[in-house]
Amino acid sequence: METRPNAVLRFxxxxxxxxxxxxxxxxxxxxxxxxxxxxxxxxxxxxxxxWEKHPTSALALVLMMDQFTRQIWRHEPKAFTGDPYALRLTRQAIAEGWLDEEPERVRRQFWLMPMLHSEELGVILDAISFMERWSDPATVAVADRNKTLIQRYGRYPQRNAALGRASTKEELKFLKDWHSRGKHKRSQSHACDQCSSHGPIHYRIKIAGQPNWQFACPSCWNKLQHQPGYQYGGTRKENRRERKRR
Structure with missing residues (x-):
């Protein structure tokens, strides 16, 4: 079992x-x-x-409360029990100026993720503002979609089953469409390792500080090809996979 904050961040x-x-x-x-x-x-x-007293260890706490809980107790009510704690830490980080001092975009993104997971509209609106400042357009787009869900349903219908909440007829229709879109998307295309967007073309790349090869969509590739240590390892095309099937 790992016991140090740096082990959480490194993982x-x-x-x-x-x-x-x-x-x-x-x-x-x-x-x-x-x-x-x-x-x-x-x-x-x-x-x-x-751990709350230092930005490095506090971010490790946020990851455990906001991410690891969702993996350890997936589809269970306990998956969301760390959300209030994580949100408090995020607000603390903003107040202390830790996000202003954090140079890595991906770490700023996960600092803000507890706000993205909130079912309170005001928190989501704040999240959009902060993400426009500290994150990337893909994450802002996710926040906008979350805002739409909260405005329409007052909660995330995707959590209803895990939390034992009864879904309304409107939510059941949304969930049916949502599951259908997810299955179709996964069957039709690969996903970008950077932003998780699906598409027909991805570039195999490696950059400094990244031990493994990853696939990037054209949008992410345009940004990453200028990073230190950039290496190109080929192109993955969806239509090539389709031709092999035939």
Missing amino acids: WFQDCRPHQWFRENADFDAVVLDRFGKLTCSALNGELSH
């Missing part, structure tokens, strides 16, 4: 590939449980409050 930002952050995968969930399950429980129980 999430160096060992993991970006697509693992947001896709449901039982094997990945098992890895998070094995390596960080006990530590995440300790954080939920308030036993790591001393």
Whole structure:
């Protein structure tokens, strides 16, 4: 079991590939449980409050409360029990100026993720403002979609089953369409390891500080090809896969 803040950050930002952050995968969930399950429980129980005093360890707490909980207790009510704690830490980081001082965009993104997960419209609106300042357009677009859901339903219907909430007829229709779109998207195209967007073309790349090869969509590739240590390793095309099937 890992016990240090740097182990949490190293695992999430160096060992993991970006697509693992947001896709449901039982094997990945098992890895998070094995390596960080006990530590995440300790954080939920308030036993790591001393981590709140420094931005590095506080970000590790945010990852455990806002991300690891969702992997360890996926489809269970406990998956969301760390949200209030994570949101409090995010607000603390903003007030302390930690996001202004954080040079890495991806870390700023996860600092703000607890706001994105909130079911309060005011928090989502604040999240959009902060993400426009500190994150990237793809994450801002996700925040906009979340805002639309909260405005329409007052909550995220995707959580209803896990939380034991009864879905309205309108929510059931949304969930049916949502699941259908997700299955179609996964069957039709690959996803970018940077922003998780799907599309027919991705470039295999590597940049400094990134130990593994990753696939980037054209939009992300345009930005990453200018990064230090950039290497190009080929192009993945969806129509090529279709031709092989035929």
